[in-house]
Amino acid sequence: MIFRRRKDLVCREMVELITDYLEDVLPRAQRLSFEAHIGACEHCAEYLEQMRATIRLSGRLRAQDLTPAMREEFSALYERWRSEPG
Amino acid sequence: MSLLSEIPMPAVHLNVLATFAALAWQTARRRGEDEDAELLERLRGGDEEAFLLLVARHQASMLRLARSFVASSAVAEEVVQDTWLGVLRGIDRFAGRSTFKTWLLRILVNRAKSTGVREGRSIAIGDAGPAVDGARFDAAGAWMAPPQHWIEDSDDRLAAESVADELRAALEGLPGRQREVVLLRDVDGLSSEEVCEVLDISEGNQRVLLHRGRSRLRQALESELGGA
Numbered sequence: 001m002i003f004r005r006r007k008d009l010v011c012r013e014m015v016e017l018i019t020d021y022l023e024d025v026l027p028r029a030q031r032l033s034f035e036a037h038i039g040a041c042e043h044c045a046e047y048l049e050q051m052r053a054t055i056r057l058s059g060r061l062r063a064q065d066l067t068p069a070m071r072e073e074f075s076a077l078y079e080r081w082r083s084e085p086g
Numbered sequence: 087m088s089l090l091s092e093i094p095m096p097a098v099h100l101n102v103l104a105t106f107a108a109l110a111w112q113t114a115r116r117r118g119e120d121e122d123a124e125l126l127e128r129l130r131g132g133d134e135e136a137f138l139l140l141v142a143r144h145q146a147s148m149l150r151l152a153r154s155f156v157a158s159s160a161v162a163e164e165v166v167q168d169t170w171l172g173v174l175r176g177i178d179r180f181a182g183r184s185t186f187k188t189w190l191l192r193i194l195v196n197r198a199k200s201t202g203v204r205e206g207r208s209i210a211i212g213d214a215g216p217a218v219d220g221a222r223f224d225a226a227g228a229w230m231a232p233p234q235h236w237i238e239d240s241d242d243r244l245a246a247e248s249v250a251d252e253l254r255a256a257l258e259g260l261p262g263r264q265r266e267v268v269l270l271r272d273v274d275g276l277s278s279e280e281v282c283e284v285l286d287i288s289e290g291n292q293r294v295l296l297h298r299g300r301s302r303l304r305q306a307l308e309s310e311l312g313g314a
Contacts, residue, residue: 010227015217019297023278043232047218047304053237054304057244057253058272074141077167078134081174 009037014044018051115275118143122186130177141170144187147274148194154266155198165201169194184283188276191284217301234312249311256306264299267292272300 009017009030014037020026021034038045122143128136148169152162172193173180180189222231237244257265257273263285270281282292 010223011229012216012218012220012223012227015301016297018217019293019300023293023296025293041229043229046235047233049237050233050304050308051300053244054253054300054307055272057249057307058257058268058303059275061250061254061257061273070141070145071138073167074138074170075134077170078137078174081171084175 009033011037011041011044014038014041015047018048021048022051022055118275119185119187123182126177126180126186137174144190147187147191147269150269150273151191151266152194152198154262154269155195156201161201162198165194165198168201169197172197185280187274188280188283191270191276195284195286215298217297218305234308236308236311236313244311249307252306252310253303256303259306260299260302263287264295264302267295268299268303271296 014034017026017030017034021031026034038048122140125136125140125143129140145166148166149159149162152165152169153159156162156165169190173190176193180186184192222229224230257268260268266285267281267287270276270284271278276284278289278292278296281287282289285292287295
């Protein structure tokens with residue numbers, strides 16, 4: 001039988017806790033174990049950085065402006081609403 | 087050995103960076119909310135241009151979200167128009183208890199659902215697969231095939247439009263509910279509370295969906311960019 005300290009986390013568990021860590025909902029003891037593991041494991045540290053990069057890149061997906069046709073359409077929608085009774 | 091070497095420096099360093107990023111994000115977000123509030127005020131005063139500006143600001147988010155619920159882009163556009171008409175008609179009922187965007191997207195989701203939910207959408211949290219393929223760990227749970235590098239040298243590479251295309255394709259490929267949560271949280275920048283309100287799901291479910299979705303996107307980026 002292998003005895004592992006209850007608070008020690010293995011890499012396979014780390015990747016499942018990443019979001020809870022980033023959302024700051026890990027209980028304190030687990031957060032400390034998580035950070036201790038990150039400090040000691042370059043692969044999990046890299047994985048954490050990749051998750052942050054993924055989030056950052058998603059945040060950069062930008063919208064396009066309204067096309068002239070869409071502007072017309074919504075202008076018509078506005079007029080329709082203005083002409084409604086009440 | 088000095089005491090200092092015992093401190094897990096990488097973790098501390100990363101947290102400081104994350105704090106700065108979060109602050110910058112909150113500032114941008116607040117500015118967006120202020121602009122919405124100002125445009126809404128002008129719209130209430132009968133300013134059509136303010137309406138068109140509001141539409142333009144939220145159009146992409148609305149189309150993306152609507153598209154996730156309905157079968158075609160054409161139907162998604164109808165849902166968006168229908169939502170704006172509902173917004174105009176209910177403009178005096180918006181009490182500002184939530185942000186304008188949250189209110190808007192919640193109306194959109196309700197309209198989209200009543201328009202007809204895409205077939206094959208499951209209510210379940212969806213695939214309960216692991217964040218990373220189990221075969222990449224050894225029996226003890228340590229990395230056997232560790233993450234391939236793709237971020238360190240590469241801000242230029244990551245800024246490339248091809249990466250954005252790759253990410254968009256991966257987002258499209260996510261199961262419906264994961265896609266909705268990731269879109270709202272990471273692309274549109276809503277808070278977890280707001281996402282729960284818009285999609286009418288619990289905090290716990292929101293987090294599981296976010297975790298699955300983000301993990302898949304990371305894997306897609308690693309597969310595309312890793313080891314190059």
